[in-house]
Amino acid sequence: MGLMKRGEPIIRVRGLKNSFGEQVVHEDLDLDVMKGEVIGVVGGSGTGKSVLMRSIIGLQTPDAGEITVFGEDTVDKEETETIDIRKRWGILFQGGALFSTLTVAENVQVPLREFYPGLNQALLDEIAAYKVVMTGLPPDAGPKYPAELSGGMKKRAGLARALALDPELLFLDEPTAGLDPIGAAAFDELTLSLQKTLGLTVFLITHDLDSLYAICDRVAVLADRKVIAVGTIDELLALDHPWIQEYFNGPRGRAATASVTREQAKG
Numbered sequence: 512m513g514l515m516k517r518g519e520p521i522i523r524v525r526g527l528k529n530s531f532g533e534q535v536v537h538e539d540l541d542l543d544v545m546k547g548e549v550i551g552v553v554g555g556s557g558t559g560k561s562v563l564m565r566s567i568i569g570l571q572t573p574d575a576g577e578i579t580v581f582g583e584d585t586v587d588k589e590e591t592e593t594i595d596i597r598k599r600w601g602i603l604f605q606g607g608a609l610f611s612t613l614t615v616a617e618n619v620q621v622p623l624r625e626f627y628p629g630l631n632q633a634l635l636d637e638i639a640a641y642k643v644v645m646t647g648l649p650p651d652a653g654p655k656y657p658a659e660l661s662g663g664m665k666k667r668a669g670l671a672r673a674l675a676l677d678p679e680l681l682f683l684d685e686p687t688a689g690l691d692p693i694g695a696a697a698f699d700e701l702t703l704s705l706q707k708t709l710g711l712t713v714f715l716i717t718h719d720l721d722s723l724y725a726i727c728d729r730v731a732v733l734a735d736r737k738v739i740a741v742g743t744i745d746e747l748l749a750l751d752h753p754w755i756q757e758y759f760n761g762p763r764g765r766a767a768t769a770s771v772t773r774e775q776a777k778g
């Protein structure tokens with residue numbers, strides 16, 4: 512297993528190319544994600560944010576490029592070859608993707624059973640109960656089925672499952688999509704507090720400007736098939752790329768800035 516040197520990226524992508532038939536989604540895409548940061552990934556619909564995430568976690572085999580996570584190559588690997596690194600990350604897929612026939616607790620236990628088949632049921636139950644509470648769900652959510660949960664609770668259950676293996680790296684694909692603004696803000700707060708408490712690195716795909724302002728250390732912008740810029744929001748605002756300006760300085764961007772300024776003013 513590769514030992515991380517200080518300042519070395521946890522995720523390193525170089526020259527990534529992905530295409531589907533004639534459609535080239537990524538070309539010469541580079542990205543570094545540093546240990547301990549929350550990086551937001553933004554871009555117009557269809558710019559390939561999810562495909563980028565799928566490439567990093569090895570669910571999509573790129574046409575070209577290098578990807579390392581924790582210093583280990585993830586491209587074109589058999590599942591058995593990547594067990595050691597897959598244990599170290601957790602994923603919340605778009606829409607939560609809970610198994611509808613399993614309870615919340617059983618959902619949380621899925622990765623535990625996969626990676627640690629020797630764990631006994633009492634321990635599985637204990638870990639699941641702990642993760643459920645950790646994500647702000649009431650303890651009685653464990654035996655419930657996804658259909659019995661609100662949208663916000665489903666996201667938390669998905670997060671509990673993503674945290675099942677005590678990951679160092681968390682992938683979140685549009686976690687606040689479909690939540691009302693208060694639910695979304697609460698989820699952002701939860702993400703940030705877990706990130707700080709657990710020292711997580713977070714790869715966050717989002718359309719939610721409030722989330723970017725609230726929790727991201729840096730933001731990577733996908734456009735023109737690559738990451739055209741990475742930086743703090745202030746650094747991005749200093750660039751005069753039309754999409755970036757429209758995104759952050761359009762009416763919704765200005766509203767998000769105003770709400771951050773109001774929060775700061777409140778102290």
Ligand SMILES: Nc1ncnc2c1ncn2[C@@H]1O[C@H](COP(=O)(O)OP(=O)(O)OP(=O)(O)O)[C@@H](O)[C@H]1O
Nearest residue numbers: 531534536554555556557558559560561562563718
């Ligand atoms: N398995 C696939 N087969 C064919 N085309 C695909 C596949 N997966 C993704 N694509 C295409 O790749 C492009 C990028 O998709 P992706 O889901 O990564 O976009 P996105 O940036 O996450 O978009 P959104 O913000 O709408 O979720 C889209 O045009 C999509 O149709």
